[in-house]
Amino acid sequence: MSQMQTKGVERLLFPLGFLLKREGALWASLCPELDVASCGQTLEEARQALKDAVETYVMYMLEEGRRDEISRPASQADIEEFLTDPPGEHAYECQVLVVTIAGEPAAPTAEFFQPELCPVPICEHLAAA
Numbered sequence: 729m730s731q732m733q734t735k736g737v738e739r740l741l742f743p744l745g746f747l748l749k750r751e752g753a754l755w756a757s758l759c760p761e762l763d764v765a766s767c768g769q770t771l772e773e774a775r776q777a778l779k780d781a782v783e784t785y786v787m788y789m790l791e792e793g794r795r796d797e798i799s800r801p802a803s804q805a806d807i808e809e810f811l812t813d814p815p816g817e818h819a820y821e822c823q824v825l826v827v828t829i830a831g832e833p834a835a836p837t838a839e840f841f842q843p844e845l846c847p848v849p850i851c852e853h854l855a856a857a
Contacts, residue, residue: 729798742786742798742825743843747810748774749818758810762786763802771819782825783838790827790836 732739747758748771755774758765759782766781768774789798802810811818824843829836 736831738829740790740795740827740829742827744782744823744825746775746778746821746823747807747818748778748820749811750816751814756810758802758807760802760807761799763800763806775821779823779840783840786825786827787836787838790829 730741730743732741742761744759744761747760749756750771751767754767754769755771756765756767757774757778759778762782762785764778764781764785766774766777768777786798789795822843824841825838826841827836827838
């Protein structure tokens, strides 16, 4: 997570890798940096469900005052198991979650962006494989 603050507005940036794989008729999805997972009937549904789960998790942790505990990476063994058991079609992509905190009483807002260059180490590792 990186942090920017200008004129009373704080922005938290979370560069994240999204791992997606087909499991039979469904798609499973995992964000290894936060160890958050979801699924959907299509690739797009799995991606959107993971975005929703990641946003819910991050916003909850911020509301609870647990900012320092947000990052909880999945183990390398869990990532490898996700990608290989069962074997099949998989994809990976980078997303950046931007949380904007404009001060009280406004609630934080969250938005995802897909960067042109991927700042996420897991994606670099998978691209090299």
